[in-house]
Amino acid sequence: MLEKINKQKLVVIGNGMAGIRTVEVLLDRAPDLYDITVFGSEPYGNYNRILLSPVLAGEKTVNDIMLNTEQWYEDNGITLRKGEMIEMIDRRTCEVVTVEGARVPYDRLLIATGSNPIMLPLPGKDLPGVIGFRDIQDVERMVQASTSYKNAVVIGGGLLGLEAANGLMKRGMNVTVVHLLDTLMERQLDQVAGGLLRKSLEERGMVFKMPAQTQAILGEDRVTGVRFADGEELPADLVVMAVGIRPNFELARKAGLYCERGIVVSDTMQTYDGRIYAVGECVQHRRQTYGLVAPLFDQAKVCANHLAMKGFATYDGSVVSTKLKVTGIDLFSAGDFAPGADKEEIVMQDASRGVYKRIILRDKKIIGAVLYGDTIDGPWYFQHLRDGTDVSQMRERLVFGAANLGDGGHSGKNSVAAMSDDAEICGCNGVCKGTIVKAISEKKLFTIDDVRAHTKASSSCGSCTGLVEQVLAFTLGGDYSAAPKVKPMCACTDHSHDDARRVIIENGLKTIPDVMKFMDWKTPNGCHSCRPALNYYLLATWPGEYRDDQQSRYINERVHANIQKDGTYSVVPRMWGGVTTPDELRAIADVADKFKIPTVKVTGGQRIDLLGVKKEDLPAVWADLNDAGMVSGHAYAKGLRTVKTCVGSEWCRFGTQDSTGLGIKLEKFMWGSWTPAKVKLAVSGCPRNCAEATCKDVGVVCVDSGFEIHFAGAAGLHIKGTEFLGKVATEEETLEVIVALTQLYREQGWYLERMYKWCDRVGLDAIRKQVVDDVANRKALFSRFAYSQQFSQSDPWAARAKRGVDRNEFTPLAELELA
Amino acid sequence: MTNWIEIGTLNDIPVLGSRVVRTASGDIAVFRTADDEVFALDDRCPHKGGPLSQGIVHNKRVTCPLHNFVIELRSGTAVAPDEGCTRAHPTKVENDIVWLCVQAAVAAPAE
Ligand code: SRM
Ligand SMILES: Cc1cc2nc3c(=O)[nH]c(=O)nc-3n(C[C@H](O)[C@H](O)[C@H](O)COP(=O)(O)OP(=O)(O)OC[C@H]3O[C@@H](n4cnc5c(N)ncnc54)[C@H](O)[C@@H]3O)c2cc1C
Ligand code: SF4
Ligand code: FES
Numbered sequence: 001m002l003e004k005i006n007k008q009k010l011v012v013i014g015n016g017m018a019g020i021r022t023v024e025v026l027l028d029r030a031p032d033l034y035d036i037t038v039f040g041s042e043p044y045g046n047y048n049r050i051l052l053s054p055v056l057a058g059e060k061t062v063n064d065i066m067l068n069t070e071q072w073y074e075d076n077g078i079t080l081r082k083g084e085m086i087e088m089i090d091r092r093t094c095e096v097v098t099v100e101g102a103r104v105p106y107d108r109l110l111i112a113t114g115s116n117p118i119m120l121p122l123p124g125k126d127l128p129g130v131i132g133f134r135d136i137q138d139v140e141r142m143v144q145a146s147t148s149y150k151n152a153v154v155i156g157g158g159l160l161g162l163e164a165a166n167g168l169m170k171r172g173m174n175v176t177v178v179h180l181l182d183t184l185m186e187r188q189l190d191q192v193a194g195g196l197l198r199k200s201l202e203e204r205g206m207v208f209k210m211p212a213q214t215q216a217i218l219g220e221d222r223v224t225g226v227r228f229a230d231g232e233e234l235p236a237d238l239v240v241m242a243v244g245i246r247p248n249f250e251l252a253r254k255a256g257l258y259c260e261r262g263i264v265v266s267d268t269m270q271t272y273d274g275r276i277y278a279v280g281e282c283v284q285h286r287r288q289t290y291g292l293v294a295p296l297f298d299q300a301k302v303c304a305n306h307l308a309m310k311g312f313a314t315y316d317g318s319v320v321s322t323k324l325k326v327t328g329i330d331l332f333s334a335g336d337f338a339p340g341a342d343k344e345e346i347v348m349q350d351a352s353r354g355v356y357k358r359i360i361l362r363d364k365k366i367i368g369a370v371l372y373g374d375t376i377d378g379p380w381y382f383q384h385l386r387d388g389t390d391v392s393q394m395r396e397r398l399v400f401g402a403a404n405l406g407d408g409g410h411s412g413k414n415s416v417a418a419m420s421d422d423a424e425i426c427g428c429n430g431v432c433k434g435t436i437v438k439a440i441s442e443k444k445l446f447t448i449d450d451v452r453a454h455t456k457a458s459s460s461c462g463s464c465t466g467l468v469e470q471v472l473a474f475t476l477g478g479d480y481s482a483a484p485k486v487k488p489m490c491a492c493t494d495h496s497h498d499d500a501r502r503v504i505i506e507n508g509l510k511t512i513p514d515v516m517k518f519m520d521w522k523t524p525n526g527c528h529s530c531r532p533a534l535n536y537y538l539l540a541t542w543p544g545e546y547r548d549d550q551q552s553r554y555i556n557e558r559v560h561a562n563i564q565k566d567g568t569y570s571v572v573p574r575m576w577g578g579v580t581t582p583d584e585l586r587a588i589a590d591v592a593d594k595f596k597i598p599t600v601k602v603t604g605g606q607r608i609d610l611l612g613v614k615k616e617d618l619p620a621v622w623a624d625l626n627d628a629g630m631v632s633g634h635a636y637a638k639g640l641r642t643v644k645t646c647v648g649s650e651w652c653r654f655g656t657q658d659s660t661g662l663g664i665k666l667e668k669f670m671w672g673s674w675t676p677a678k679v680k681l682a683v684s685g686c687p688r689n690c691a692e693a694t695c696k697d698v699g700v701v702c703v704d705s706g707f708e709i710h711f712a713g714a715a716g717l718h719i720k721g722t723e724f725l726g727k728v729a730t731e732e733e734t735l736e737v738i739v740a741l742t743q744l745y746r747e748q749g750w751y752l753e754r755m756y757k758w759c760d761r762v763g764l765d766a767i768r769k770q771v772v773d774d775v776a777n778r779k780a781l782f783s784r785f786a787y788s789q790q791f792s793q794s795d796p797w798a799a800r801a802k803r804g805v806d807r808n809e810f811t812p813l814a815e816l817e818l819a
Numbered sequence: 820m821t822n823w824i825e826i827g828t829l830n831d832i833p834v835l836g837s838r839v840v841r842t843a844s845g846d847i848a849v850f851r852t853a854d855d856e857v858f859a860l861d862d863r864c865p866h867k868g869g870p871l872s873q874g875i876v877h878n879k880r881v882t883c884p885l886h887n888f889v890i891e892l893r894s895g896t897a898v899a900p901d902e903g904c905t906r907a908h909p910t911k912v913e914n915d916i917v918w919l920c921v922q923a924a925v926a927a928p929a930e
Binding site for chain 2 (some may be wrong): 323442443523524525526527530532543550551553555556559563565566567626724812814815816817
């Protein structure tokens with residue numbers, strides 16, 4: 001292709017964390033698209049700025065924190081111009097100009113100039129010995145000072161200030177932290193947690209002067225002290241200003257790019273000049289600037305995708321969480337925790353253990369969390385915060401963390417074990433537990449360094465190291481093989497289930513290869529995990545239009561029976577509402593005799609299972625069952641399974657409604673539908689609930705005055721009672737609500753996400769609004785379901801038994817007579 | 820010793836699918852990839868004997884339907900970290916006719 005011979009020129013200004021992460025992702029997406037030149041004013045390759053604090057504290061060396069060596073740039077054909085500063089962007093000629101006057105042309109420009117520490121405009125601020133805390137040079141100066149001087153003052157009691165103070169203290173200096181307010185890290189912590197933090201830092205020897213306002217920095221040739229507004233003076237040989245950062249966008253502003261508090265960018269990380277992108281601390285996106293790496297890495301990904309011309313990905317902003325990197329202090333904060341009338345708080349304080357937890361809720365969702373002393377559940381709360389999980393169900397026990405929530409038969413494991421696979425462990429790099437577990441088992445990793453190398457987890461700020469170690473211990477220790485539910489659909493793609501569903505609709509994609517091509521799948525035709533998911537999404541989105549892809553179906557759904565351990569199959573005919581007849585039973589008995597079926601068993605779902613049928617016998621078995629009026633029970637399907645019923649008012653002395661009849665009506669209306677995961681229903685005739693309706697995906701409990709509809713229960717891997725959805729008066733309404741509910745689930749659920757998990761994710765209220773309160777919407781959902789049923793309510797057994805569909809599937813290709 | 824046997828036409832095998840060839844010494848699964856390559860393996864997963872012919876084929880691999888071992892179609896070996904190997908049999912396609920050369924003894928990689 002032309003562009004390969006004549007590559008476009010990409011120039012990057014800023015050799016820091018956001019800029020180089022963008023380049024890394026770009027190389028992964030489109031290795032040959034650009035000729036890349038990187039300018040960095042610092043004289044190094046790219047290093048991990050976050051880890052300057054441990055370097056200062058003497059826990060790491062500068063070498064330890066290098067992310068990309070000069071060799072890396074060379075190996076990837078990137079021209080690194082380190083120690084060279086860009087002075088001007090000439091947008092007219094599309095060139096950048098260095099301080100020395102060299103001009104370098106670009107086709108695309110990426111600005112990633114980070115930010116500068118704010119230096120308070122105090123008298124004496126330019127004296128030697130007064131520095132910020134931003135780069136390797138600052139750290140070297142601090143280390144230098146600690147060898148010949150004694151007293152340090154750090155101005156600013158935020159994250160950076162405390163990390164600087166801790167480092168200097170470790171280097172043997174007397175450190176006083178001066179803070180304007182009376183709470184440390186007030187942007188991340190509330191008063192109680194700030195107080196606990198102060199106490200434990202004081203125990204280590206740190207001194208605080210707060211609230212206090214600095215008035216002047218004293219000294220002639222070098223700083224000698226600091227004077228405060230109250231007149232007090234402190235001796236100081238070193239003053240570190242850590243009062244905040246200011247996005248570094250002078251260059252962009254001078255080039256006429258629109259800037260406010262940062263360079264203003266769109267959701268694709270482009271500035272007002274479409275050829276110029278910007279990422280990192282220097283940008284302002286949707287009125288927000290960021291000062292932590294996790295959001296910058298999100299931006300980098302989107303930007304790289306767009307530069308690679310594969311971009312429909314957009315950046316929607318980030319929620320951030322913070323941990324303080326002072327060894328021995330456990331502190332976690334995320335989201336919004338300022339008090340407010342519409343907010344609810346759950347607070348737990350255990351003074352003897354030095355533990356404090358505060359969870360802030362609004363609308364049944366976690367919106368903020370502050371943890372001190374015990375931060376193990378930080379990522380778990382953070383995940384619920386970002387997912388917007390409705391936590392009302394677990395409210396009472398929420399503050400005790402993940403380990404204390406009931407989980408049928410799985411309790412007693414530590415927190416990491418209790419985390420779901422998509423719980424984020426490493427916030428910096430967005431690495432989920434599932435990804436780490438998978439890497440550990442797939443790549444046989446045994447050390448934390450291996451995990452870092454393979455997953456990038458704990459390779460940035462390192463504050464999740466403890467958690468990663470736990471994951472390592474627990475993965476190596478036990479034989480845990482649950483299917484991981486990671487955020488990207490699977491290793492074949494970076495995109496999530498929601499992305500896929502959205503893109504299919506927005507772009508009218510109608511085949512699996514089209515979706516994979518459009519979304520830039522990494523593998524030629526997916527895998528056993530993504531193909532069935534895409535097949536379902538297409539089927540659910542385009543009823544009647546999409547041609548089901550048999551080869552993307554799990555074997556059970558492909559041959560409409562359940563595979564058994566010996567390669568034979570089981571056959572479960574539908575038994576509507578659990579009701580059968582002597583004729584049906586006779587036919588089942590005859591089939592079992594005729595085909596020598598070894599086991600006939602009553603299932604847990606009120607029907608009969610014929611186990612041990614040979615594959616080639618399946619069509620004939622079905623033909624006989626069809627002749628007796630029976631159809632597939634879909635016991636294999638991600639679709640409607642059983643509708644359990646009790647005898648109800650027809651027979652039972654307590655029955656209030658015809659629960660059996662209603663169950664049959666529901667099953668007859670809904671059978672054959674495909675859903676994200678299996679759907680099981682039950683109808684009980686009175687609150688004694690003999691059909692166990694309150695642990696099903698959808699359950700109806702009949703009462704004298706009508707029908708209570710419950711949903712989102714389960715009784716398998718997890719035991720979960722249902723949520724109450726609403727009460728209606730008639731059978732017709734019951735059917736309408738349940739069908740609408742199922743349709744909403746069909747449209748929103750992720751493949752293999754059971755109804756209760758979907759409900760957790762999108763929230764009970766949102767669902768109730770759409771299927772109970774908003775009657776018009778309910779009817780619309782109902783008719784979409786009814787429409788799609790036209791195409792799915794034909795018995796798959798009959799098609800194969802009588803009409804020869806998929807005949808190949810049930811016959812050998814050849815039979816060889818070989819010795 | 821090569822002994823090629825004609826087993827059917829390419830179109831008898833679904834794309835990204837598989838068919839079974841019965842032999843006295845056990846079933847052989849014959850797979851067809853998206854780009855019409857054909858591979859043959861003993862229809863027994865090295866894990867617990869699952870019928871690989873019933874798995875989902877992707878790229879040049881098949882996922883066993885029983886516990887998701889992923890097996891390389893060319894060599895019959897399980898993709899790490901899983902371990903094991905099932906016997907591979909050479910195949911060739913000429914003018915849309917599929918030929919199989921059944922290996923009697925130990926595992927041997929297909930051409
Ligand atoms: C046959 C049956 C056991 C029995 O002999 O009674 C059964 C058999 C299987 N169950 Fe079940 N389950 C059966 C009722 C249940 C029930 C009870 C019920 O439906 O009232 C439950 C708990 C209720 C629930 O689903 O919440 C149940 C929870 C599970 C689970 C856990 C699901 C979960 O999300 O937690 C699995 C695993 C899965 O689906 O991933 C499972 C998976 C399976 C599979 C499909 C395992 C497999 O992948 O091969 C078994 C298929 C055997 C076969 O070939 O028929 N089976 N299974 C029952 C068939 C009911 C039917 O008529 O269709
Ligand atoms: C001590 C410290 C601790 C931190 N701890 C954490 C933490 O625990 N967690 C967290 O998430 N974040 C932390 N941060 C913040 C994090 O490091 C930054 O958010 C991140 O590095 C910003 O990336 P960036 O690419 O936008 O900017 P930078 O990494 O600063 O990169 C910008 C680069 O551009 C170069 N540059 C600027 N102007 C020019 C020019 N005109 N020409 C050429 N080059 C130029 C600069 O030299 C610099 O190298 C910490 C920061 C510091 C300083
Ligand atoms: S509980 Fe279900 S999945 Fe487990 S062995 Fe029994 S039937 Fe199989
Ligand atoms: S038998 Fe194939 S994975 Fe277990």
